[in-house]
Amino acid sequence: MKYTNPVLKGFYPDPSVCFADGKYYMVCSSFQYFPGVPLFESEDLVNWTQIGHVLTRKNQIMLSHVESSGGVFAPTIRYHNGRFYMVTTNNSTQTNFYVYTDDIHKEWSDPVPVAQGGIDPSLYFEDGRTFFISNGTDDSGVYGIVQCEIDIATGRKLTESKCIWQGSGGRFIESPHMYKIHGEYYLMVAEGGTEYGHMITYARGSSVWGPFKGYPDNPVLTNRNKAPYIIQGIGHGELVTDPYGDWHILSLGFRQIHLWQAYHTLGREVFLTPVTFHEDGWFTAGKDKTTDESYEIKGDFLQKPLKTYSFDTTNPAIDWCYLRHPYEENYTFGEHDLTIYGTELTLEDVDSPTFIGLRQRDFCFEMYADLMVDHGEGGITVYSTENEHYDLAVLRTLNESQIVFKRNIGGIKHIEKAIPLPPSNTVRLIIKADSLTYSFYAVVDGKEVLLGTALSKYVSTEVSGGFTGVILAFYATGNNEACIKDFQIKYLPQI
Numbered sequence: 001m002k003y004t005n006p007v008l009k010g011f012y013p014d015p016s017v018c019f020a021d022g023k024y025y026m027v028c029s030s031f032q033y034f035p036g037v038p039l040f041e042s043e044d045l046v047n048w049t050q051i052g053h054v055l056t057r058k059n060q061i062m063l064s065h066v067e068s069s070g071g072v073f074a075p076t077i078r079y080h081n082g083r084f085y086m087v088t089t090n091n092s093t094q095t096n097f098y099v100y101t102d103d104i105h106k107e108w109s110d111p112v113p114v115a116q117g118g119i120d121p122s123l124y125f126e127d128g129r130t131f132f133i134s135n136g137t138d139d140s141g142v143y144g145i146v147q148c149e150i151d152i153a154t155g156r157k158l159t160e161s162k163c164i165w166q167g168s169g170g171r172f173i174e175s176p177h178m179y180k181i182h183g184e185y186y187l188m189v190a191e192g193g194t195e196y197g198h199m200i201t202y203a204r205g206s207s208v209w210g211p212f213k214g215y216p217d218n219p220v221l222t223n224r225n226k227a228p229y230i231i232q233g234i235g236h237g238e239l240v241t242d243p244y245g246d247w248h249i250l251s252l253g254f255r256q257i258h259l260w261q262a263y264h265t266l267g268r269e270v271f272l273t274p275v276t277f278h279e280d281g282w283f284t285a286g287k288d289k290t291t292d293e294s295y296e297i298k299g300d301f302l303q304k305p306l307k308t309y310s311f312d313t314t315n316p317a318i319d320w321c322y323l324r325h326p327y328e329e330n331y332t333f334g335e336h337d338l339t340i341y342g343t344e345l346t347l348e349d350v351d352s353p354t355f356i357g358l359r360q361r362d363f364c365f366e367m368y369a370d371l372m373v374d375h376g377e378g379g380i381t382v383y384s385t386e387n388e389h390y391d392l393a394v395l396r397t398l399n400e401s402q403i404v405f406k407r408n409i410g411g412i413k414h415i416e417k418a419i420p421l422p423p424s425n426t427v428r429l430i431i432k433a434d435s436l437t438y439s440f441y442a443v444v445d446g447k448e449v450l451l452g453t454a455l456s457k458y459v460s461t462e463v464s465g466g467f468t469g470v471i472l473a474f475y476a477t478g479n480n481e482a483c484i485k486d487f488q489i490k491y492l493p494q495i
Contacts, residue, residue, distance in 0.1 A: 025040065038053055263462045309358055310488045368431075378477075
């Protein structure tokens with residue numbers, strides 16, 4: 001069957017996958033958003049269904065006042081002796097830890113810290129032993145991919161941390177994963193930084209401690225020299241076999257908004273690339289070492305399109321996310337509506353303003369929300385960071401009631417347009433988007449009134465910085481109550 005990349009659209013970076021009981025399970029980074037570490041299930045590596053999150057309790061992850069793109073960095077998921085493990089980094093506290101569960105559909109344990117630094121930690125199990133791998137500096141001060149043996153019951157180090165490979169020469173070596181295939185140990189990493197120079201490299205050796213010899217034709221997979229091309233940033237990969245025994249790399253990557261505009265707004269997404277092992281023991285990936293838009297693979301399945309999002313098609317505990325730890329009393333889901341209560345906090349605060357959102361999953365969409373605000377400010381935000389977002393909202397003060405379209409770019413705040421609020425208690429707000437622009441409307445007297453348009457590049461990673469993607473969120477501020485009576489996000493074919 002033929003599939004099209006990305007296999008998971010939107011801000012779901014740093015994929016890691018394991019196989020258990022006939023299904024694949026994948027986790028991704030979540031940074032400052034909560035719940036942490038979204039968790040997915042698949043039977044074919046192409047169609048992924050979110051089944052929950054790993055970090056669902058505040059005591060599992062510190063996110064208070066975490067800056068954008070701080071918090072939870074790249075996780076790794078592994079299955080060993082009937083137990084699932086997820087290991088990750090809170091980059092804001094410089095802490096590596098893991099949690100575990102015996103039932104993937106239930107709660108995970110409290111964190112178990114590991115006293116090895118760096119980021120992008122991974123686990124490798126063999127013969128009753130557990131090896132903890134990350135990037136960083138070893139106990140002798142050597143930088144690279146660092147490994148120690150740990151007691152998996154306590155997280156205690158059993159050996160010193162030792163650098164086992166320093167990569168192929170690219171900057172920012174990260175994302176280590178160890179595999180034993182055909183009797184040899186393969187160490188796969190990312191280099192080049194998770195931008196346009198990103199790449200996957202690997203080495204192999206006869207021992208878990210090395211020495212490791214780099215693949216002579218590294219990088220094995222990269223789109224860094226494939227231009228002009230929409231798919232860029234391929235890296236941070238995981239080797240995996242499909243149900244037919246064929247190998248693939250599941251990796252992150254991103255899509256530019258246009259062939260000639262090097263910006264990406266959706267964050268880093270999940271791509272699937274075929275792998276071929278050769279008689280000499282080395283493997284190659286993709287077409288000419290690059291990830292393409294589509295491939296033919298074995299299997300009798302159809303790739304499912306993006307669904308239309310509404311209150312009827314989403315689960316509050318699975319699909320939605322908050323900025324840092326939410327104040328739960330400010331959110332009430334009804335059967336077909338959502339009531340949110342604003343505070344003195346705004347979207348510009350590095351805190352937890354009233355904010356609940358869904359990841360933007362593709363470039364072209366139409367979104368509407370039927371909104372009622374009693375006083376203060378409530379509406380929809382196209383949110384990248386505290387300093388980069390577009391807001392379409394109802395603003396009620398003692399003197400007037402307006403519908404406003406606001407820009408916040410680089411911390412410069414501007415009300416682009418304001419129109420009087422119609423007499424009706426409920427107003428429909430609409431956002432229409434393609435890859436280059438967002439357009440903002442309100443329905444007044446039965447007609448769509450354009451309040452303004454905004455370029456998507458100003459909420460891109462290249463402008464905002466960091467590692468996340470756009471969130472389409474409802475928000476409230478000013479100690480008010482805002483009720484969303486109905487909403488829908490419908491994704492459209494690419495223009």
